[in-house]
Amino acid sequence: MITNPGMSSHRRLWIALLLLSASVATAHVLDDVDIPKLGMSRPEFLLDPARAVQASVAEDSVTFFYNQTLDHFNYGPESYTAFNQRYVVNSKYWGGADSGAPIFAFFGAEAPIDGDIANVGFLTDNAAQFRALLVYIEHRFYGKSIPYGMTIKKALGDPNIRGYFSSAQALADYAEILLHLKQKLKAEHSPIIVLGGSYGGMLASWFRLKYPHVALGALASSAPILYFDDIIPQDAYYSVVAKSFLESSSSCHETIRRSWEEIDRVASEPRGLTKLSNTFKTCSPLQSSSELKKYLRFLYAQVVQYNDPSTQPLKLMCDAVNGVPPRKGLLQKIFAGLVAINGNLTCYVNAPPSGTFAQTLLGWSWQTCTEMVIPMGITRNTMFPPKPFNLNSFSNACKSVFGVPPRPHWVTTYFGGHDIKLILHRFASNIIFSNGLQDPYSSGGVLKNISSTVVAIYTAKGSHTLDILGADKSDPDWLVEQRKTEVKIMKKWLAKYYADLRAFGN
Secondary structure, three states: OOOOOOOHHHHHHHHHHHOOOOOOOOOOOOOOOOOOOOOOOHHHHHHOHHHOOHHHHHEOOOOOOOOEEEEOOOOOHHHHHHHEEEEEEEEOOOOOOOOOEEEEEOOOOOOOOHHHHHHHHHHHHHHHHHHOEEEEOOOOOOOOOOHHHHHHHHOOHHHHHHHOOHHHHHHHHHHHHHHHHHHHOOOOOOOOEEEEOOOHHHHHHHHHHHHHOOEEEEEEEEEOOOOOOOOOOOOOOHHHHHHHHHOOHHHHHHHHHHHEEEEHHHHHHOOHHHHHHHHHOOOOHHHHHHHHHHHHHHHHHHHHHHHOOOOOHHHHHHHHHHOOOOHHOHHHHHOOOOOHHHHOOOOEEEOOOOOHHHHHHHHHHOOOOOOOOOOOOOOOOEEOOOOOEOOOHHHHHHHHOOOOOOOOOOHHHHEEEEEHHHHHHOOOOOOOEEEEOOHHHHHOOOOOOOOOOOOEEOOOOOOOOHHHHHOOOOOHHHHHHHHHHHHOOOHHHHHHHHHHHHHHOH
16 A cells, blocks of 8 residues: 555544445455454344334433543553543442342443443343343443543554553453442442453453453353464354355355356456446445455345344345346346345445444454454355455555554463363353354354353354344244353352352351
8 A cells, every 4th residue: 555654644544444445344444354343233224123222221321431541551651541431330220239239241342332232132131130230331442432532533543542452451441440330339249240242252251261350250142252363264254154145045145156256247348347336336436346345245244144033134135136037137136135135225335434333443443453363264165256364465454554563363372262172171160152153253152161160052043142132022932042041050150159258258
């Protein structure tokens, strides 16, 4: 990438990100790697209206700002700089400090906390039976928790500020807030169970390992903690996507498989990109066939990842693809599937990111360019053309944007991951790794019990973080049972904690 040496780092960063962004369908802006969106929040076009959170949930919550330490791990003068970190408390169901009633803490991830409060219905559904205090903590550099009151764009444009944006700092933030809250509420003997989904699920499991004196246990939903440092094959994610399409509709799978070559063929014709732009009603003219193909890859990935039983976007897409008469051509079939998922919009494919997604797009780009290096690629796949992950290309792209190379081995160095059963069965306890095997990210999750207290719970048809969404009367029996199992395990943790508390004279 060519940059103007006289251009400010802020301006250069923003232009670089815009140039590297291929679509709104991805939470990653670098063209040299395909890392589909993490996070538990469904894209707007995949939301189930029946799961809309009641206004009372927000009414029961109170927002606080904690004076958070900028740098937990150094002792230079700037390390003691403080910033406001947002957390939200719902005390409606709490049994109080005197009874030692538990605290359930939800860890925010790569987005403002507002969406999580609206989506993680598992907490409010079960808080009453646990008599639990509910706490939602926003991740640093997202939402209203950005140091110095900056925008995410400005913070990432300052190399002296963005260096404090890491998972280790985030975990220390959570520990500090939770200990502060217990002290403030005089709740010394109220045990804390932490929860998170996706990247937040990874944080929850790592928090239990790093801060066992703070958290009694962790529920880590759809946490792909093994998708680092070549622990699993790089093509695991997209293999699940292709398999899901094939099982849903072999004709839909075949149409998509054949479409990649057709897109390139049309693009190679005179004014071919204009033809593609018109066919797919793009918001701005396509600059290359790769731009369209990247958008479609991520769209197919999202359709499978968030293929909730209540909305079934995979079936919706394939029915639309299969419903177009052959005489209309291959690309019209693909476009019909796109419209079925997105709805009737004025334009598609390359609309500029906006709102909270724009913030996630920027923040997650920094995180994946530094430590969250998920080596995801496409090698031998039945539906997608090859696009293998190349660390050198990825590293060069990151350096061109942020000026620093990624550290692909840091997650496994700091948190572990290799030989996970051999390591964790020796000392870890009280972690639930929950997954739905239809979620492509489950390929990087823990799917086997590690010990009697570090357990894997999965469902064959579950989607990404489905278990921690709010319950609905239409939920299938297997999902109801998954949640019941999780609740039962958490009750066991608490029963043992209270027994230990009595045994040790507290």
